[in-house]
Amino acid sequence: MQVEQYRDALLLLMVSIAAVNDLAARRIPNRLLLVGLAGALVLHGLSGAPGAALLSALGGMSLGLGLFLPFYLVRGMAAGDVKMMAVVGFFTGPTAAFQIAVITWCAGGVMALLVVLLRSRVRLVLANIGHLLCGLLVPGTKLADTTLPQSAGSMPYGLAIALGTIAVLVTRYG
Template sequence: MPIEPYLDLSLLLLVCIAAINDLATRRIPNRLLLTGLACALLLHLLSASPGASVLKAFSGMGVGFAIFLPFYLLRGMAAGDVKLIAVAGAFIGPEEAFEVAVLTWCVGGVMSLCVVLMNGRLRLAFTNIRYLLSGFMVPGIHMTDMPLQQSAGSIPYGLAIAVGTITVLLRHYG
């Protein structure tokens, strides 16, 4: 049974619901993510070669998680966003999870720049970037030792993940 169309349709539904929820409440519910993960794993188990398919799912999940985890640790992203990209990776595998992550960074960057410019907080954004980079460049300074800076603005990153995911899925069918 070819499972790819079912995986793609389920993933499309997942990221759309997550984006709408993130826009409305600024949260991505764990229940939605667990349901999505269960759906991905079930579909992979129904494939012609379940062992390889489930391995692909876990690899994609690992890639999505590993790529976005540093942003969460730097307080630049919420945990729901990291979990969403990981679950998306479970649907599409490691190569496409990487593609989605890169597209998501681009979309998220444009969204962030728009929010910063609309709120007149460009100087604060550069101050915060310098603050984040100093934790990497100055020996002996740890991020936890430094006081939190004021946010220059936040975006519903679930929307950026949805746009990145939809773009990759459209390439398959377009």
């Protein structure tokens, strides 16, 4: 088995544990992400071209963080989800991290729609979207001024990240 396969197996294990934990406790443990990050670092270091692998890993981490951080800043996502996507990017590099992010957004959108419909929160969601848009479009409005009066509910976004990661890994291995 090549180093890349070990890395993908470790990634699959990490996102699976994170998804289960996020479903059960609505938390993604920092310790899990740190262990995953350390494992990926070791495996990148053992690859045929460790310098290129580590550079790609840093690019993937930066991309994962950069793509998900804005959602955290507008309170649309928890910090654990952002950190998880950054670690996933460290495992995969920028190209796969971008693919995973796009699939994750699609899976997260479907999950959010299901949560809103099942909880009968459509009016509240529309009101919150209007509140956010008004706050963001009015000149001089600070990010703190866009605080929502009431949340439409949370969802375990770690599950969406895991689904996106698994989808990309499945396509890689057929």
